[in-house]
Amino acid sequence: xxxxxxxxxxxxxxxxxxxxxxxxxxxxxxxxxxxxxxxxxxxxxxxxxxxxxxxxxxxxxxxxxxxxxxxxxxxxxxxxxxxxxxxxxxxxxxxxxxxxxxxxxxxxxxxxxxxxxxxxx
Amino acid sequence: xxxxxxxxxxxxxxxxxxxxxxxxxxxxxxxxxxxxxxxxxxxxxxxxxxxxxxxxxxxxxxxxxxxxxxxxxxxxxxxxxxxxxxxxxxxxxxxxxxxxxxxxxxx
Numbered sequence: 001x002x003x004x005x006x007x008x009x010x011x012x013x014x015x016x017x018x019x020x021x022x023x024x025x026x027x028x029x030x031x032x033x034x035x036x037x038x039x040x041x042x043x044x045x046x047x048x049x050x051x052x053x054x055x056x057x058x059x060x061x062x063x064x065x066x067x068x069x070x071x072x073x074x075x076x077x078x079x080x081x082x083x084x085x086x087x088x089x090x091x092x093x094x095x096x097x098x099x100x101x102x103x104x105x106x107x108x109x110x111x112x113x114x115x116x117x118x119x120x121x
Numbered sequence: 122x123x124x125x126x127x128x129x130x131x132x133x134x135x136x137x138x139x140x141x142x143x144x145x146x147x148x149x150x151x152x153x154x155x156x157x158x159x160x161x162x163x164x165x166x167x168x169x170x171x172x173x174x175x176x177x178x179x180x181x182x183x184x185x186x187x188x189x190x191x192x193x194x195x196x197x198x199x200x201x202x203x204x205x206x207x208x209x210x211x212x213x214x215x216x217x218x219x220x221x222x223x224x225x226x227x228x
Contacts, residue, residue: 045165045208045219061216095164107155107212109176111164 002027002110004096009115016086016119022079022096022112030054030074033099035108036081038092038117048094049081050104059104064090086119093117123147123211127220133228140196142223144209149189153213156185156194159222160205168207169194199225 008020022034036048049070050059058070069082079096093114100106124147134140144154154172157165167176169185172192182197196203204227209220 044221045210047217047219050215059215100170104215105212107167107170107210108157108165109167109170111166114164 002098004098004110004112006094006096006112006115009094009117011118011120012086013121014087014119017082017084018086018117019083020081020094020096020115020117022081024077024079024098027098029072029077031102033101033104033106034070034072034079035097035099035104036070036079037095037097037108037111038090039095039114040092046092050099051079052104053102057103083117086117088119091117091119122216123150123214123218125209125211125218125220127207127209127223129223130221131224131226133226134199135228136199136201138199140199140203140225142194142207142209142225144187144192144194144220146190146192146211146213150211150213151189153211154185154187154192155210155212156183157208157210158203158205159208165208196225 003025005023012018035050039045051070067085071080095114096112097108098110100109126145152171156169159165173185184195186193206222206224208222
């Protein structure tokens with residue numbers, strides 16, 4: 001059964017940085033696109049970023065463009081989200097999700113358990 | 122960005138009821154419409170992809186229909202484990218967007 005194990009959440013001050021990780025197992029990680037999706041009670045589910053199977057193509061929501069970086073290490077089966085210049089409105093539960101195809105265009109068929117990021121003074 | 126509007130925002134139903142949730146896109150999204158179920162404290166779970174395709178392991182009481190901009194998720198014979206929040210999501214164009222969710226609770 002596909003597994004996505006997340007780590008790296010926490011509390012950070014505005015302007016600070018945090019890196020989320022998503023460790024994949026029980027599937028061939030290097031053949032799937034991957035995404036990050038966040039959720040807040042107010043705004044609901046919000047797609048954040050996507051990366052193609054080989055890391056060659058990356059896509060970002062306007063709200064995080066220039067501050068967040070999605071990346072992957074296919075040799076370690078890990079997906080990352082580097083978050084810089086964090087703002088209070090970035091406070092959310094962050095989920096990694098597997099995209100069904102090699103490029104981000106399909107649907108999220110498996111999700112990680114989530115990592116809570118809180119941006120507060 | 123494409124706006125996804127679900128209705129109703131919440132509904133109350135009984136075991137065995139037939140439940141329908143609608144999702145409207147602000148523009149034509151072809152067949153790129155997916156449905157997820159989320160229970161409190163858990164990650165969303167894929168139910169249906171591309172309007173009407175049941176994800177492996179999802180009970181056949183779940184079904185999807187629609188085209189273009191208007192879509193429906195139907196649960197035929199609500200079961201206790203179906204009380205949850207349901208989201209539609211488009212994957213036609215970036216940024217992918219979700220509906221605001223429909224919570225199904227017990228009447």
